Amino acid sequence: MSEGVEWALHTCLNLTWIEDGRPVPAAVLADYFKLPPAYLNKQLQALARSGIVSSVSGPRGGFQLARDPRKITVLDVVVAIEGPEDAFQCAQILRDAPDGEPGIDYRETCVISQVMRKAELLWRAELAARTLADVKATVESRFPGTPNETRQGLRSRRA
């Protein structure tokens, strides 16, 4: 799985702690984790295309969450970066088997494909059940200092 997923999740989580409506530049978000600014920018663009964050150009511009953290699931972020396709892609090799028929959609018929798909469904369901608000709340209950630390850390960087 792409490393950008981790970056995107942590960055979105950081954005949940920004309460003034001001957007945060990609360079600031990147510097917080010592990440390559231009590349994080690229990931943020993907999040923007998926409607998870909204971007504003120009001075005082940057990124902010596009909607309530309770309406953003972890799966949303993963899909925005990784794409909507399943990890296991059934290439339907049964079609090339001796008794394979070209008309059949083996992605539905093939038992192996079904097993893999059910497993991925569980994975997706678990990630879809966790919202950014859930994660935020869990972090705050375990590490009460994090919200202020994050706010301070970002504020000092955007001067």
Next chain:
Amino acid sequence: MSEGVEWALHTCLNLTWIEDGRPVPAAVLADYFKLPPAYLNKQLQALARSGIVSSVSGPRGGFQLARDPRKITVLDVVVAIEGPEDAFQCAQILRDAPDGEPGIDYRETCVISQVMRKAELLWRAELAARTLADVKATVESRFPGTPNETRQGLRSRRA
């Protein structure tokens, strides 16, 4: 996910229908699905290293299942091809955050890492609960002709 996983799963499933103890050459297994023989051979080597199949060299050689299909899970095959690492690799970027401490293992502490790991755990558990024998039985109940067709298809190819 690597395409070799699909090849390996279907090939192992085909091997469950071989009942005489004779091994089947990689070239025969590959031709059954019109796959590149040398490349399937490579995947079979990975399965052999993991102890899922056993290989015998020379004439009349080939591959055969190394143990009872009831003792081979779908996850075993996936891990043999893809490797044991999780798809989501926590790079511990929290260490580079302003208040990150190098001594902490954030793979355990980080909430995001925990969420991702739990989801993958469900995925793995589902695949670990399905054995090759289960898959074989399901296929046989839905398509009773498959065992004989597969045996015939492979027999005609190994002459």
Next chain:
DNA sequence: GTCATTCTACTCGGATAACGTGTGTCCGAGTGTCGTCGG
């Protein structure tokens, strides 16, 4: 006829290339802000 021996052909196994996707970087388009100038 039987056995040992040699030869052959077959199969795996790892070393070696080609391709594609993810990783990383750069510069241009657009925009808000600040300073300046005129009224």
Next chain:
DNA sequence: CCGACGACACTCGGACACACGTTATCCGAGTAGAATGAC
């Protein structure tokens, strides 16, 4: 003093290189079996 205008600086957005992992291929080591010849 106030407002409009212009230049500037900042930010995103997409286009452009690089690297690594997957995909694919080939040839050599080893081995079982068949053929051959001697006894």
